Amino acid sequence: MAVWLLRRIGQIIPTLLILSVLIFALQQLMPGDPALILAGEERGDPQVLAQIRAELFLDRPLPEQYVRWLWRALQGDLGFSWRIREPVAVLILQKLPVTLQLGGMAFVIACCIGVPLGVLSAVYKGRWPDVLVNAVALAGISTPNFWLGIMLILLVSVNLGWLPPSGYVPLFEDPWQSLKTTIMPAFVLGNAISAVLMRHTRAAMLNALSQDYVRTARAKGLGERVVVLKHALRNALVPVVTLGAIELGRLLAGAVLTEQIFTIPGFGKLIVDAVFNRDYPVVQGVVMVVAVITVLLALLADVIYLLVNPRLRHA
Amino acid sequence: MSATQARVAPPESPFRRALRQFFRHRLAVFGLVVVTAFVAAAVFAPLLAPYDPLQTSWTLVRKAPSAAHWFGTDENGRDVLARVIYGARASLMAGVVAVTLAALIGVPLGLLAGLSGGWTETIIGRVADAMLAVPFLILAIALAAFLGPALENAMLAIAITASPVFVRLARGMALEAKNTDWAEAARALGNPPWRLALVHVLPNIIPPLMVQATLSIAEAIIAEASLSFLGLGQQPPSPSWGSMLNSAQRFLTQAPWMAIYPGVAIFLVVLAFNLVGDGLRDALDPRSQRR
DSSP: OHHHHHHHHHHHHHHHHHHHHHHHHHHHHSSSOHHHHHHGGGGGOHHHHHHHHHHTTTTSOHHHHHHHHHHHHHTTOOOBOTTTOSBHHHHHHHHHHHHHHHHHHHHHHHHHHHHHHHHHHHHTTTSHHHHHHHHHHHHHHHSOHHHHHHHHIIIIIIISOOSOSSOOOOTTTOHHHHHHHHHHHHHHHHHHHHHHHHHHHHHHHHHHHTSHHHHHHHHTTOOHHHIIIIIIHHHHHHHHHHHHHHHHHHHHHHHHHHHHHTTOOSHHHHHHHHHHTTOHHHHHHHHHHHHHHHHHHHHHHHHHHHHHOHHHHTO | OOHHHHHHSOOOOHHHHHHHHHHHOHHHHHHHHHHHHHHHHHHTHHHHOSSOTTOOOGGGTTOOOOSSSTTOBOTTSOBHHHHHHHHHHHHHHHHHHHHHHHHHHHHHHHHHHHHHOHHHHHHHHHHHHHHHHSOHHHHHHHHHHHHOSSHHHHHHHHHHHHHHHHHHHHHHHHHHHHTSHHHHHHHHTTOOHHHIIIIIIHHHHHHHHHHHHHHHHHHHHHHHHHHHHTTSSSOTTSOOHHHHHHHHHTTTTTOTHHHHHHHHHHHHHHHHHHHHHHHHHHHHOGGGOOO
């Protein structure tokens, strides 16, 4: 198992290296000279421009710039924000907990919707509950997240006045208020992956229900409820959990628009604001961090899969 | 046609069989009808739209839906229905152009990787995997941000982001094909690799490619709407569903209709492409019958 884990980690390294090259290369797509943007009012002064270029190593050859950038990124230094003049890593660390809270809540909501519906759909395969659940899932996949958010604000905040339409209160400051400000965005975010989780659950349950141990359990005279919930679901959850971990990466992407709509000061708002302010180091930093998180989640998913599935442990 | 004649008739061609399968799928046909309707709306927008989508009017600012303006008017007094109809152009264009471009980038690279093997395959495969590691929308936003805000740049960003899926698909099919007996025979006859790719592998890829392209269009349309919502796609005053939703958000209390119709349009067209994609998959690939 240790060998397998090492080999799996070994596979990640080239992926991350290539990603770093791609993200570094983004800079080259940018129209215009970054030194000009940074110089602002002083852009007419060649001396200032030369100084900025020297400080940011923009006057060095590209490979050298890349190696310097990567070396610093490895030490946790993602450069500084052109706009707020603060280290990108600090900005990301400030915003990450907000998005993690949102993502965590969204994941719980997605599981609460997706897993029971998937079980229902598998148990009633081909009959009307299955058809209905599949239709709901397809509608969920086809709904643009940000539109769902706007519609919820319209219904719940504007018309019913139940929840605040925007804003954010940190969890440890006032848990109740925090919950009130995040439950709607978390639902919107969760909706996006609940449909995917439902499809995974359905497939896994159908597979589990066709196994011999389920037939044995039925033959023993166990009630259908016990067979479905205890025997089949427990085994079906293994692939669902692992695939769910991978979906967490999708949550980070969904958070971009959701946070924008509910004006939640998280990770997604950070990248959008950075895009508008042409604060490119922040954009690069956020993309790199999201990529690393996604790659690590995929690794985590594989490890969980191995841990909960003893048959694979010695393979 | 009598029963005896039917029995001696030649077997149905795979294309006709797929077509018959597809049309038996009621939801897929519904999806196709909706897609066709939206394409027609985009093409014939000047004939269908009741007003000029850019015509502002001081007296018509944020009027609720009425007989004259079915979907109401927006913050500049423009007709929302006209803008939704013209908005179909940006969305469908973005979806179709971006995905075509993604396939044109991805498929040749995938074929090259699958058939050549060695270092070429490793590098192409790794780059595709690395790109797939970044969530779709984040990569598209980053690319669009660096390219600059414009519909063309948004399409390019979406195309680049969507291409690794096609690389993976083409590479998988090429690898599978490379080890078959008929590929072996074709090679033994002295066919060069490019001929193997074009004449023997490509036709086999077309069915899964069509399925993937349809589903990718759905994803690309949502991505375009998202980018336009963020101000990175279609620039005002040209109508696009995403940017319409952006301005609608500021007037939710006063003019909710501005937020409803562009969203319904996105939902319907994306749903329709997803339905057609699912139908195509069931019709073209007998192995992936989901039910």
